[in-house]
Amino acid sequence: MSDIDTPPRKIRCKHCDGLFFRPHGAGRAPQYCSSKCRSAAHRARHISPTAAPAENYDQEVEVIGQSVASRARMLAHASALPVPTLPLESIRLYVALQRDLEDYIAIAVRQALARGAEWDEISALTATSTSLLKSRFSQPQVSKVRSKRRKRRPTRPRPSAAASASWHAGEAPVYVELPSWQWARDALARALSYLHRSSGLPVRTLGFRSGVSASYVYRVMAGERNPAWETVQGFARACDCDPGDLLDLWNAAQGFTDDDSGTQPTYAQALARFQGAFRGLHLATARSPLETFSNALETASRMELRLIESLLGPTTAKGAEQLSWPTVAALTKALRGDRERMRNLWRPLRSTAPHPVTPTIPAAAFG
Incomplete structure (x- = not known):
């Protein structure tokens, strides 16, 4: 049969079906039966769906x-570090921040439309033409932004991951979830970055x-990225650092802490964790000298200042239980740590101390 004898096939319109x-x-082959259907389909792609409620965007915007x-905090910290950062670290942080801001405005525009805002209002606020806004922030374009962001977003840590973070071989601490963990992820990233810079190792060697x-x-x-504990251990050992210095930061970054209802630790364990x-917090501040915290520790006694120097040093800080809570809280704040988390480590240290704790006298009392 020739092509002339072949009966024409029907095509289904993508708009009116x-x-x-x-x-x-x-x-x-055409996709639409008429120019009217083609125009209607084009308009439909640029109209915000009324069925999408505002709460679909609220959580993502947050x-x-x-x-x-x-x-932004990490970029400011990298710019102010006393030790030079990696050559590309500030640029890398800037690129990631810029990408977040672009994602934010895209989803924020759709959130505003879902809440009743008009394109003209957004155009006046952003000093951008309405046609360009509709093209950049159409529903299909923003859906692509959300899809790409979900693919590159690190997965939320699972509670079972904490099982690999035991302090001693064969020990399995009990953990409970915390509502906030972002501060610890930032601190852990800063600590690992400082270890790399101070080690002088190439990134490829450190990764290996x-x-x-x-x-x-x-x-x-x-x-x-939120690394596994095995990765953090290998990172620390490669940089000649005790992995225990990073354990609490890693636990906090996962959203876990020691459960106070669990087994009471020994004094040696409590001291090591404290x-x-x-x-770990000191590493996150690039091991800033103690003089940097002099204003924050002005109420600490001379004995406490010596204990703090030992606490942040490489040897075991015997007698750290003598530190009063106001001094511990002030040091924690100076190191940008979580005071409530540190209190949960300070209490077992005090309660398991082999010798009674003596009151301290502030250094200011000596003139």
Whole structure:
């Protein structure tokens, strides 16, 4: 049978779902039965769906806003560190911050439309033409933004991951979830970044010793990835650092803490956890000298100042239970830590101390 004898096939319109014959034999097959259907389909792609409630965007706007604040803090910290940062670290943080801001405005526009705002109002506020706004922030375009963001977002840590963070071999601490963990992820990223800079190791070598790729090491140090405990251990050992100094930061970054209802630790365990938590926070501040915190510790006694120097040093800080809570709280605040979390480590240290705790006299009393 020749092509002339072949009966024409019907095509289904993508807009009205009706059937029509192909008007021309050559070229690409049409998708719409008429110009009216083609125009209507084009308009439908740029009209905000009224069925999408505002709460679909509220949570995502909040999450991106927190990410913007976190990256801005990391960028400010990297710019003010006494130790030079990686050559590209500030630029890497800036690019990630800019990407978050672009995602934020896209979803915020759709949120405003879902809440009743008009395109003209958004145009006046952003000094952008209405046609450009409708093109950039149409529903399909914003859906692509949300999809890409979900693909690159690190997964939320699972409670079962804490089982690998035991302090001693064969020990399995009990953990409970915390509502906030972003501060610890930032601190952990800063601590790992400082360890890398002070070690002088190439990123590729550090990744090899940690069991991950070089690109993943960069993402961990920028706070874009939440590493497994095995990765943190390998990272610390490669940089000649005690992994215990990073354990509390890692636990907090996962959203876990020691459960006060669990087994009472020994004095040695309580002291190791207490000192490790402070040394981890000290790493996150690039091991700033003690003089940096002189204003915050002006009420501490001379004995407490010596204990703090030992606490942040490489040797075991014997007698750390003599530190009063006001001094511990002031040091925690100076190191940008979580005071409530540190209180939960300070209490077991005091209660398991082998010798009675003596009251301290502030250094100011000596003139």
